[in-house]
Amino acid sequence: MSHPGAAVSARSAGARSLIMRTAERLYASRGFADVSIRQIGEAAGQRNKSAVQYHFTGRDELIKAILAEHAAATERHRFAMMSPLGDLAELSLPDQIRCIVLPRIEHHIELGSPSWYGRFLAQVVVEPALREYALEAHLNTPSLRRLYDAIHARQGRGRDPVRGARREAMIRQLVVHMTAELESELAREQPAAGVAAGAWRRLGADLITATCGLIGAMDAEEAASG
Structure with a gap:
């Protein structure tokens, strides 16, 4: 039986990785001036509007x-x-x-x-x-x-x-x-x-x-x- 904490940690790691890949794609294609933290979170499918700040602070x-x-x-x-x-x-x-x-x-x-x-x-x-x-x-x-x-x-x-x-x-x-x-x-x-x-x-x-x-x-x- 898996520990609940391990499942939460795996989800957190998955969200963090998805945010990173999404940010990389958006920054690469649009540059830094035209991409906001909020746009990254939305493009990564994060319902929490503060998801990027939660994982990376900024x-x-x-x-x-x-x-x-x-x-x-x-x-x-x-x-x-x-x-x-x-x-x-x-x-x-x-x-x-x-x-x-x-x-x-x-x-x-x-x-x-x-x-x-x-x-x-x-x-x-x-x-x-x-x-x-x-x-x-x-x-x-x-x-x-x-x-x-x-x-x-x-x-x-x-x-x-x-x-x-x-x-x-x-x-x-x-x-x-x-x-x-x-x-x-x-x-x-x-x-x-x-x-x-x-x-x-x-x-x-x-x-x-x-x-x-x-x-x-x-x-x-x-x-x-x-």
């Missing part, structure tokens, strides 16, 4: 919860990929970049289609009041910090930290907005799962090539001017 906590959930899922893929690799500083630049890009790609494949996370994240990172939440959720994951530390170690000491931060920002923007673009395309076309997975992996390969080219060009220019 919009920012809801957004943080969505970001944290996806960051944790991506971290699982990255941890599995990095575990057998040993010293990350000894990896080639393309292998280091693969560890940054491919776990995100695998998470998008895992989400299926249509999904909304890519477009949701693209909205977050251009919203001044919210972008720090995205940076905190993703950059504070242990594996990603190890990777950036390894890339910095490969580049050596004495490099301009401002240019280094700008380089990281360029990589993030490239990955975020290109994944949002493909997610939107797949949502329109609704291909079979295998076709969609192939499209994601092709994008992953292109992002690795583009990112390595970007880093290589900036490193070369910095070395020449230094």
Whole structure:
């Protein structure tokens, strides 16, 4: 016989998850300015008008919860990929970049289609009041910090930290907005799962090539001017 408290907890978890998925979809398709907390609750089928506030206290906590959930899922893929690799500083630049890009790609494949996370994240990172939440959720994951530390170690000491931060920002923007673009395309076309997975992996390969080219060009220019 199940405990009544367990049933209540399961219902609460289900409502929380439904609110998160609904908010993600609405924010991704309409932006933040045109979506209210009340609209999210209604679209999620919540009869209680304060349901979103009950589960998340407000919009920012809801957004943080969505970001944290996806960051944790991506971290699982990255941890599995990095575990057998040993010293990350000894990896080639393309292998280091693969560890940054491919776990995100695998998470998008895992989400299926249509999904909304890519477009949701693209909205977050251009919203001044919210972008720090995205940076905190993703950059504070242990594996990603190890990777950036390894890339910095490969580049050596004495490099301009401002240019280094700008380089990281360029990589993030490239990955975020290109994944949002493909997610939107797949949502329109609704291909079979295998076709969609192939499209994601092709994008992953292109992002690795583009990112390595970007880093290589900036490193070369910095070395020449230094």
